[in-house]
Amino acid sequence: MSRPDPARRAALGLIVGVLEDHESLAEQIGAEALDGLEPAQRARAQRLATTTLRHMGRADRILKPHLRRRAPTDVMALLRLATVELLEEKQAPHGVVDAAVTLVKSAGPKVRSFSGLVNAVLRKVADEGDKWETTPAPEMPGWLRGRVMSAFGKKSAQAMELAHLAGAPLDLSVKEDAAGWAETLGAELLPTGSLRLQNAGKVSDLPGFEEGAWWVQDAAAALPAKLLSPVTGARVLDLCAAPGGKTLQLASAGAEVTALDISEARLERLAENLDRMQLEAEVIAADALEWEPEAPFDAILLDAPCSATGTIRRHPDLPFIKDGASIKPLFALQEQLLDRALEWLKPGGTLVYATCSLLPEEGEAQIKAALARHPDLEIIRPDLPGIEPDWITEEGGLRLRPDFWAERGGMDGFYMAKLQRSA
Ligand SMILES: C[S@@+](CC[C@H](N)C(=O)[O-])C[C@H]1O[C@@H](n2cnc3c(N)ncnc32)[C@H](O)[C@@H]1O
Numbered sequence: 001m002s003r004p005d006p007a008r009r010a011a012l013g014l015i016v017g018v019l020e021d022h023e024s025l026a027e028q029i030g031a032e033a034l035d036g037l038e039p040a041q042r043a044r045a046q047r048l049a050t051t052t053l054r055h056m057g058r059a060d061r062i063l064k065p066h067l068r069r070r071a072p073t074d075v076m077a078l079l080r081l082a083t084v085e086l087l088e089e090k091q092a093p094h095g096v097v098d099a100a101v102t103l104v105k106s107a108g109p110k111v112r113s114f115s116g117l118v119n120a121v122l123r124k125v126a127d128e129g130d131k132w133e134t135t136p137a138p139e140m141p142g143w144l145r146g147r148v149m150s151a152f153g154k155k156s157a158q159a160m161e162l163a164h165l166a167g168a169p170l171d172l173s174v175k176e177d178a179a180g181w182a183e184t185l186g187a188e189l190l191p192t193g194s195l196r197l198q199n200a201g202k203v204s205d206l207p208g209f210e211e212g213a214w215w216v217q218d219a220a221a222a223l224p225a226k227l228l229s230p231v232t233g234a235r236v237l238d239l240c241a242a243p244g245g246k247t248l249q250l251a252s253a254g255a256e257v258t259a260l261d262i263s264e265a266r267l268e269r270l271a272e273n274l275d276r277m278q279l280e281a282e283v284i285a286a287d288a289l290e291w292e293p294e295a296p297f298d299a300i301l302l303d304a305p306c307s308a309t310g311t312i313r314r315h316p317d318l319p320f321i322k323d324g325a326s327i328k329p330l331f332a333l334q335e336q337l338l339d340r341a342l343e344w345l346k347p348g349g350t351l352v353y354a355t356c357s358l359l360p361e362e363g364e365a366q367i368k369a370a371l372a373r374h375p376d377l378e379i380i381r382p383d384l385p386g387i388e389p390d391w392i393t394e395e396g397g398l399r400l401r402p403d404f405w406a407e408r409g410g411m412d413g414f415y416m417a418k419l420q421r422s423a
Helices: 006-021 025-030 039-054 056-066 073-087 093-105 115-125 129-134 142-152 154-166 178-185 223-228 245-252 264-277 324-343 364-373
Strands: 170-174 195-197 214-216 235-239 256-261 282-285 297-303 345-355 377-380 398-400 414-421
Touching (some): 006 025, 006 039, 006 073, 006 093, 056 073, 056 115, 056 129, 142 154, 170 178, 178 195, 223 245, 223 297, 223 345, 223 414, 235 245, 235 324, 245 264, 245 297, 264 282, 297 324, 324 345, 345 364, 364 414
Parallel strands (some): 235 256, 235 297
Antiparallel strands (some): 170 214, 345 414, 377 414
């Protein structure tokens, strides 16, 4: 019997970890799930797991008529992986079916007994290329879809689901000379100033990485720090800062930055990022609910912990590891963090509140409630290059959605608003 392919086997482990243990791909990889694989195999395992989770609802629709009863999680994961390889990646049927059967046969007796079924089902699936093309994008989980539909309507929810299926290009924020780096990298210079690369390959191999000319940051994620500007020479608190995309923007704009986060592990990545970019900030590991600054700040950026539902196109594992109940405590935390941060703001100072969420509870509703609680606050409407007038909300915030810029490759879902304390 031939030996099981290590990348496929590792991808299966990742998929089962997401579906059964509700552990994210990043957590599993951080916990050394792919250690022991060659770099190329690691990358392939990660890509296979990500693509399978992104298309899982579609693979299930194809598989359902061929399965009289549901197989165990490991076998289902293998069938889904192979279906995606056959129909989305258009790999040769012979190789995919053989590899899947070899993997089943190498497993324990419970799974091994499904080898005949795996073989038979995948041979049928291999002929369903036409059906695949018309199989709709997977729906968001019910708890999220309901909220998104009531906030933005059914058509918008469907457009977001298409954006989730399309995945995401690589976006970069550039320290200086965006147009020059766009040319060097063969990237598109987006209207908001970020660079965009389709099919970029390995990030650390791109020109400018070693010398710290740019860093990876979604185009939507780059807007909260831009909204806070001008910050040159200002004392700025980056609250909930790690891994530091926004700290880098503030420091490179010439602010004197204090970057605070509760997670020491994530702050290590922030420190590495500052180092590579040759930028400086004061880095503090602390719980923002307990910490007190020595003096108030001119400006604060609060990128609050949230459901991260705006990042599903980059993280297709997210719908399988979060649910409506697990994110509810975040709404109260966001309110507490916002009220605390406002206490640390100088009179006349500005604060940008941001979340990478599709839920109004974590965005529009937080800001409306904050304005009602704090009569000394005023909202400043966004005025940034490249943003469209209809992205500005009724209360004066900025709502970004994954289906915006669809023809360019979308953007992460985000909400942000700029508040000013009266002088
Ligand atoms: C959305 S992420 C921040 C992303 C970051 N601003 C960036 O651009 O790279 C939210 C962060 O909030 C941090 N966090 C959560 N609760 C916190 C608390 N009570 N005090 C300080 N940081 C907290 C998390 O560790 C996480 O790094």
